[in-house]
Amino acid sequence: MPSDTDRCAQPQRRSIGARRNPETEAAILTAAQELVEEKGLRGLTMEAVAKRARAGKATLYKWWPSRGALLVALYHASKGEHRHTDLGSLPETIAGFYSYVFGFWQTPAGRLFPLIIAEAQSNEDVADALQDYRQERLADLTALVSRAQARGELVADTDSEALADLIMANAWMHLMTGRIAVTDPAKLAHDVLRGWCLPDGSSA
Amino acid sequence: MPSDTDRCAQPQRRSIGARRNPETEAAILTAAQELVEEKGLRGLTMEAVAKRARAGKATLYKWWPSRGALLVALYHASKGEHRHTDLGSLPETIAGFYSYVFGFWQTPAGRLFPLIIAEAQSNEDVADALQDYRQERLADLTALVSRAQARGELVADTDSEALADLIMANAWMHLMTGRIAVTDPAKLAHDVLRGWCLPDGSSA
Known part of the structure; x- marks a missing residue:
């Protein structure tokens, strides 16, 4: 029992x-x-x-060892096991990533995410669960950056995880400051990657 | 009366x-x-x-037209009219910026900031006041980036406001995910600027 x-x-x-x-x-x-x-x-x-x-x-x-873990699981379940698609060039891939998450964050299920981040600021269980979720998503994004790096798209000695973290920070910042509905994903991807991508035809 | x-x-x-x-x-x-x-x-x-x-x-x-405006004013008043110092090179300047804000955010007054961002997710007044505050801080940071650009430190056609936005996003992301006490400001500045800064001696 x-x-x-x-x-x-x-x-x-x-x-x-x-x-x-x-x-x-x-x-x-x-x-x-x-x-x-x-x-x-x-x-x-x-x-x-x-x-x-x-x-x-x-x-x-x-x-789910805590309410926070259940909350993040709920968000995860509604988002599904989405893996971001490698579109063959990092700016296009990241534009696709921004386009996907900005779209999802505007759905009823997606509106849970900023509230989870908010709750994490004063609730340690939620912060821990969010941390696990972020690490998992960061690994997915880092893999995409690493593949672009292997194709020779990026400047030498790029730290792929640091760049993935920055790409994600840019997405969260736009979410938390109410800009996801008015931001062009392609422009945003260009802005974050401007310094990192080598011109076509050159190599790292 | x-x-x-x-x-x-x-x-x-x-x-x-x-x-x-x-x-x-x-x-x-x-x-x-x-x-x-x-x-x-x-x-x-x-x-x-x-x-x-x-x-x-x-x-x-x-x-203060709203509770949100008062809340942000309270944070601003405790932070003071701090202007970030131009240290003559952008990586050093931004390392100084991260070092300053990460330090302040760990003080009792600074701990108000993530709570304001959290509150902004479900309270429009707070979101509006935070938006005004962010724009003001963004202008300060953009000026620092523009000066580095004028000195020839950055790759050609850098959008100084977009880069300032990214620098700030990186700071907020580290705050919201509980990493400000364990992150090296100089490494973080290097990571965000890696692609943008020209090698010493070259020019834009």
Whole structure:
């Protein structure tokens, strides 16, 4: 029996151990999404989610060790396992990246992201979960930069992770300062990469 | 007579018209600072500030049209009219800029800034006030970049405002992701400027 103390009239969903039950996971994420839509970010508590999803709090905590982890998982689930496409040239690839994230951040699910960043400023659990998520996305972006570097597109001794971090910082800055709807992704990619990309025909 | 409805037993400070009375302004900012320290950001309401400073709400609203404007003014007042120093080379100047802001953001007054950015994500008044503040700081930073450009330090056709925006984005990103205490300002300046600065001795 789950050790949680929050019992409601309806039968609880049963955990099937360490492996996640996809049906329960989906029910939990749906409940979390509904709570955020209805009550805002602060309406998302582990207790309220467990109750609405008819799941045990122990199950919730086993899969997501904190409210912050659940919040970031919710954002991640709605965004999907998107991998940014290598378009063969770094300015085009990064323009595509900015175009994709700016578009997603304007959807109802995407509007969660600046609120997660905001929450991370005063909640350590959220900050930790956001940190993990950022590292994962940074690795994806760094791989794209490294491939452009291997093609000879970038100036010598470019630190691909530092450049990926800068590309991401530029995206977050535009999000946090309300500029994603009015910024041209191609111009932004040009601005961040202006100094790094070698002219066509030259090599690193 | 001020038209506010919030009257308390003690005599109110009198406004002396459109010009700010420095004593009243200081009393208001002190009251605002104390409220934030005691009750957190949400404890800062125009009503609570007026009451504690024994000032009329009309006076507050005349000088700061919104709670957001007051919040940013409070941060600005504690930071002072700091202008970043041109150290004669852009990488050194920007290393100095990162070093200064990362240091300030770790002081009690500086810790207000990420909370203001967070608050701006769900409060339009705060977002507007932050936008004005950012534009002002961006102009200061752009001037430093332009001077380096005039000295021939940067690659041809550098958009000095876009580069200043990127330099600032990098600082904010490190702040919002909890990295300001562990980041080397000189390395960060190098990373953001790597592609832009011409080697010594060449010219744009």
